[in-house]
Amino acid sequence: MSGSESDAPVSRPLRKLGFLTIGLFDAADPRGGHESTLEIIELGERLGFDSAWLRHRHLQYGISSPVAVLAAASQRTSRIELGTAVIPLGWENPLRLAEDLATVDLLCGGRLNPGVSVGPPMHYDTVKPALHPDTADAEDFSFERVRRRLGFVRGEAATDFSGTEGFEVFSDRVQPYSPAWALVRGTAAAACGRPAGPGRTA
Numbered sequence: 001m002s003g004s005e006s007d008a009p010v011s012r013p014l015r016k017l018g019f020l021t022i023g024l025f026d027a028a029d030p031r032g033g034h035e036s037t038l039e040i041i042e043l044g045e046r047l048g049f050d051s052a053w054l055r056h057r058h059l060q061y062g063i064s065s066p067v068a069v070l071a072a073a074s075q076r077t078s079r080i081e082l083g084t085a086v087i088p089l090g091w092e093n094p095l096r097l098a099e100d101l102a103t104v105d106l107l108c109g110g111r112l113n114p115g116v117s118v119g120p121p122m123h124y125d126t127v128k129p130a131l132h133p134d135t136a137d138a139e140d141f142s143f144e145r146v147r148r149r150l151g152f153v154r155g156e157a158a159t160d161f162s163g164t165e166g167f168e169v170f171s172d173r174v175q176p177y178s179p180a181w182a183l184v185r186g187t188a189a190a191a192c193g194r195p196a197g198p199g200r201t202a
Contacts, residue, residue: 018051019044020085023063034069041073044080051081051113058091067100074108083113089145090121091131095174098152102178118143153178
């Protein structure tokens with residue numbers, strides 16, 4: 001075998017195939033656009049795709065709440081993995097997002113693959129009075145935001161209080177707890193959290 005032949009790249013079969021959908025909608029008919037996105041995910045499963053991914057768009061005519069849409073998709077599919085590409089964490093509270101992701105992961109039977117990004121929200125100077133009116137200059141948009149979210153879904157304490165008050169029972173960690181996603185997919189989710197530079201998230 002010559003040197004050129006031994007240095008040739010090795011061809012490997014494709015192991016998995018997924019698709020990304022933007023989820024655009026008409027302002028006059030937003031429900032129609034969201035329904036179309038769900039139908040595309042259903043079709044993707046029937047065609048044999050391994051995963052479906054949703055873009056995340058704030059203050060645009062695209063999916064502003066992919067986690068909610070994936071919750072709906074989880075009830076229309078049974079096999080295809082469901083992912084976000086990506087959730088800009090600058091718009092999110094890590095604790096609340098952890099609750100939403102854990103809930104959807106349970107609903108879809110462990111098929112959720114959340115991708116996230118860090119950095120200030122796009123057009124932050126114009127949106128921060130609405131998004132973070134009291135804490136805009138103190139918000140931390142670094143990888144620490146990813147670490148906090150992962151910590152919460154993995155079961156780290158969110159408060160020092162737990163127990164019973166009257167008929168209410170309180171937990172000191174995020175509920176529901178989804179151990180499959182927290183332990184298996186946590187590292188992969190963190191890897192998606194790449195800094196996107198000032199004013200950009202995804």
